[in-house]
Amino acid sequence: MRVFFAVTFVVLIGLSLLAWSIRPNVAEPGKTALTWVSDDNPARREQISLFNRLHKDLTLRLDPNNTGMEKVIVQSLAGVGPDLFDCYDTFQLSAYVKSGIAWDVTDELAKLGLDPAKQTWKAVQADSIYEGRAYGFGNNVGADAVWFNKSIFDREGIPYPKGPWRWPEFIKLAQRLTHRDANGRATQFGFMCEWWQWLHFVYQFGGRVYSEDGTRCVVDSPETVAAVQLLYDLIYKYKVMPSPVEEAAMATQGGWGSGTITRFGADKGAMALGGRWWLCTLRDYKGLRLGVVECPYSVKRVFRGYGKGTLINKNSPHRQEALKFLIYQAGRDYNQLISDQADALGPVVKFAYEPRYLMNPKHPEEDYNVVWRDALERATPDQYSPFINGQVALRLLNKQLDLVKNNQKTAKEAMRDAALQLNREIARGLEQDPELARRYRETTGRTAPGGAQ
Amino acid sequence: MTGKLRPGEARNRRDTVAALFFLLPNFLGFVIFTSGPVIFSLAASFTNWNLQQTVPFRWVGFGNYGRLLADPEFHLYAVNTAYFLLGMPLAIAGSLCLAMMLSQKLKGIVIYRTLFYLPSFTSGVALMILWKALYNPDFGPVNAMIDWVTHSLHLSIAAPQWLLSTQNVLGLDVEKVGFAAKQLGIGARDAIIIMGIWTAVGGNNMLLYLAALTNVPQELSEAAELDGAGPWQVFRNVTWPQLAPTTFFIVVMSFIGGLQGGFEQARVMTAGGPAGTTTTLAYHIYTKAFEEFQIGYASAASWVLFALVFAATAINWKFGNREVSY
Numbered sequence: 001m002r003v004f005f006a007v008t009f010v011v012l013i014g015l016s017l018l019a020w021s022i023r024p025n026v027a028e029p030g031k032t033a034l035t036w037v038s039d040d041n042p043a044r045r046e047q048i049s050l051f052n053r054l055h056k057d058l059t060l061r062l063d064p065n066n067t068g069m070e071k072v073i074v075q076s077l078a079g080v081g082p083d084l085f086d087c088y089d090t091f092q093l094s095a096y097v098k099s100g101i102a103w104d105v106t107d108e109l110a111k112l113g114l115d116p117a118k119q120t121w122k123a124v125q126a127d128s129i130y131e132g133r134a135y136g137f138g139n140n141v142g143a144d145a146v147w148f149n150k151s152i153f154d155r156e157g158i159p160y161p162k163g164p165w166r167w168p169e170f171i172k173l174a175q176r177l178t179h180r181d182a183n184g185r186a187t188q189f190g191f192m193c194e195w196w197q198w199l200h201f202v203y204q205f206g207g208r209v210y211s212e213d214g215t216r217c218v219v220d221s222p223e224t225v226a227a228v229q230l231l232y233d234l235i236y237k238y239k240v241m242p243s244p245v246e247e248a249a250m251a252t253q254g255g256w257g258s259g260t261i262t263r264f265g266a267d268k269g270a271m272a273l274g275g276r277w278w279l280c281t282l283r284d285y286k287g288l289r290l291g292v293v294e295c296p297y298s299v300k301r302v303f304r305g306y307g308k309g310t311l312i313n314k315n316s317p318h319r320q321e322a323l324k325f326l327i328y329q330a331g332r333d334y335n336q337l338i339s340d341q342a343d344a345l346g347p348v349v350k351f352a353y354e355p356r357y358l359m360n361p362k363h364p365e366e367d368y369n370v371v372w373r374d375a376l377e378r379a380t381p382d383q384y385s386p387f388i389n390g391q392v393a394l395r396l397l398n399k400q401l402d403l404v405k406n407n408q409k410t411a412k413e414a415m416r417d418a419a420l421q422l423n424r425e426i427a428r429g430l431e432q433d434p435e436l437a438r439r440y441r442e443t444t445g446r447t448a449p450g451g452a453q
Numbered sequence: 454m455t456g457k458l459r460p461g462e463a464r465n466r467r468d469t470v471a472a473l474f475f476l477l478p479n480f481l482g483f484v485i486f487t488s489g490p491v492i493f494s495l496a497a498s499f500t501n502w503n504l505q506q507t508v509p510f511r512w513v514g515f516g517n518y519g520r521l522l523a524d525p526e527f528h529l530y531a532v533n534t535a536y537f538l539l540g541m542p543l544a545i546a547g548s549l550c551l552a553m554m555l556s557q558k559l560k561g562i563v564i565y566r567t568l569f570y571l572p573s574f575t576s577g578v579a580l581m582i583l584w585k586a587l588y589n590p591d592f593g594p595v596n597a598m599i600d601w602v603t604h605s606l607h608l609s610i611a612a613p614q615w616l617l618s619t620q621n622v623l624g625l626d627v628e629k630v631g632f633a634a635k636q637l638g639i640g641a642r643d644a645i646i647i648m649g650i651w652t653a654v655g656g657n658n659m660l661l662y663l664a665a666l667t668n669v670p671q672e673l674s675e676a677a678e679l680d681g682a683g684p685w686q687v688f689r690n691v692t693w694p695q696l697a698p699t700t701f702f703i704v705v706m707s708f709i710g711g712l713q714g715g716f717e718q719a720r721v722m723t724a725g726g727p728a729g730t731t732t733t734l735a736y737h738i739y740t741k742a743f744e745e746f747q748i749g750y751a752s753a754a755s756w757v758l759f760a761l762v763f764a765a766t767a768i769n770w771k772f773g774n775r776e777v778s779y
Contacts, residue, residue, distance in 0.1 A: 005471075005475050009475075069744075070504075070743040070744060070746070073504055073746070074504070074743075077504070095746070099504055185591070244614075244617045244727075245590045245591055245614055245617060246591065248589055248590055248591065248616075248617055389745050389746070389747075391744045391745045391746075392745050395740070395744075395745075398726075399726075399728050399729050400728075402619075402726055402727045402728040403619070403627065403727075403728050405727075406617065406618070406619060406727055406728070408619060408627065408635070408728070417628070432501065432508060433508045434508075434509075435508070435509075436508075
C-alpha cells in the first residue's frame, strides 16, 4: 500500500511538472502581455486588435470573465489583478481609488500633453477623474435618445418624429403606435425603456438624487417623484410601455445586447430609449430601418450622460506599458474606430466634430449621428455622494423602484422611503468613519444630519 | 533501559510517519482553504474591515453583531430564509412516497429511478433557467395550465405573477417583519419553494430512503400482515419507525441546507428581488461582502448564520432524536 501511495505521489508530481512545462505562453516571445478586464462586447476585440497592430511590442488580451468591481478589487489587492480595467461611474472610481488599486496617472498624462478634464466629454470624466486627479482615460461615452423603427412609422402612415419635443406630444404618438389584440395583449408597444434608465427622467424633471454637496439624499423632492411617476404612468396609465409581466413575456435570456434591444430589434416596439451603442447589435438585424430623435423633455432639456473609463492597476508590473493603452484611447485611430463601430462615441470631444464622425462610408444609412452628439452636449453625468456606499444606495433605490414598478407603492411613498433609508445610511456612515465625519463637518458646518452646529 | 526501539515499535513509528506524510497534503489543504478562512472570518467579524479602506482598520468588538441584530434588513432576510424552509416537509414526504413507489420490484424500475434522480445531476443553473421560463406569467406553461383550468371552470381567478410578485401565501410584508393583507397571494418566494420541492423529491433524500427501505426487515412486515394489519398500519407501525434514523438524518441535513441556501436561486433567477423578497441570509452575506465590501459586517453575519444552523441542529438533535430507535 505504501508503495502504491509513493508511486501515486511521484506520478502526481511528475504530471504537475509536465503541466507547468507545457503551459501556454501568455505573450509571444519578446512581447509584454497586458490583460484588460472589460465586457465581451463584439466591438471590443476589434479595439484590441487595432491596439496590438499599433504596438508591436505588446499583446493585449481581453478578460471578460473577471468583470465586476468586487473581483477586480480583490484580485488586484491579492496581486493577481488585471493590468487594465473598466470603471462605469464615480462610485466605482471612488471605490477603486480608496481600495488603493487605481494608479494616479495625472502627472504621467500631463507629461504626454494629455488632460482628460479638457479633452474628454464631461459625461465620461466621472469615470476617470476623482477629486481633481486622473486615474484613467475615457473609453467610450454616450447619452440616450429615442430610436424609432422607420418601417413601423411608414406602415402606419405616421411622419417621423422630430426634436426637440415634449412628453405630452410623445405620449400621444406612442399611444397611436401601441396595439393590442382582442385579449388586451400588446402586439406592438409604442415605447420601450428599462427602469434602470430612471435617472434620465429625473434629471430632465430638474430632480436630483443627492443635494449639491452630496450630504443628503433628495429623491423625495417633487421633481424626482414626478419623474418616477411618469415612468409609472407610461406603463399603467398611458399603457404605451411594457409592464414587468409583459416584459417577462417577451424576455430573452441575459447576455450582452439582450433585453430591450432585442425586443426593439424584433419589431416589438415602435420607439425605444437607448444609446448609439445599440447599433453594435442592431446592425445585425437585416431589414431593420432605424431613425433617431432627441428624447422628449420635461422641465430641462438635459439627458443622462454615461460612459466608461479605463484605469490602470496600481499593482500591475506593467504600468508603463498599460499607459500606452490610455494614450491609444486619446488618439484619432481609437476614436474613429469607436465611431465606426458605433460603440457609443469616442471619449475625445474634438473627434466627434470631424466630418468622418457624421458619415461612416460603410453605413451611409446612419444619417443621425449628429443627434447623439447633440444629446451628449446636453448630457449630465450621474450624481455621486461621497457620504454613502454607492452599492448600498443602488440596492435601496432599486428596491423602492421595484415596489413602484410592481404597483405596490406610489412613486411618492417609494421615494419618501428611499430618501429616509439613504439618509439613515449616510448618518450611519458618519458615525463609523471619522474621515467622512470630518469632511461632512467641513462641508455643512454640522456634525451630523440635522445635528448641532 | 536502552535508547533503542524494539522492532515492532520502530515499524509502528515508521508507519505513523508515513501515514502523516501522506495525510499532509490533504491536511494542509484543509488548513489553508477551510479552517484557516473560517478562523480568519471569526477574527474579521470583530473588525470594521472594509475593502474600500475608507475607514482606518480597527477592532470593534461585538459592534458588527450588535448592528446586524438591530438591522431590519437582516431580520427580513432571516424571515425569507425561514420561509423557504416551509417547503422542507413536503419535499421530505415527497421523497419518501417516491422511494416507496420506486422500491417496488417492477420491470424497468432502474430507468424510473434514474429519471427521477435526473434533476440532481443536471446543472442547477440550467434547471433554474428552465423554471424561469416555466414561470413566465404570460406565456409560461404553468400559467397556461392555470388559465386553462380556471377558464374551463368559469372561475375569474388571475394566475400568479410568480417571480415578478412580492406576494406570498402567508402574507408576509415586504419592508418589515410582519403581515400585510395586500401581500397575500402567490409570488416569487413560493415559486422558488415549488422549484425546490421538485428538485429535492427525486434527489439524495429519495436515495437515502430507498436504501433505508431495503433494510426494513421483511419478516416484521409479514408478521404484521399475518396479525391482520392493513398496508397503512404496516407503514405506520413497522416501516415508519424503521425509517426514523434516516428521516432524522434527512431532517437535520435539510435544515442545515435550507438555512444556508437560496444563493443560486437569487443569483440566477431573481437577483434577490422583487424588492428583496427572495434574498436569503446567504445571498445577503454575499452582497454585503462582495458588492458593498463590508467584510467585517458580512463575517459577523456569517457567524450568526452559523449559530442559527448550530442551534437548529442542536434542537433537532435534542428533540428529534427521542423518537429515533437505532
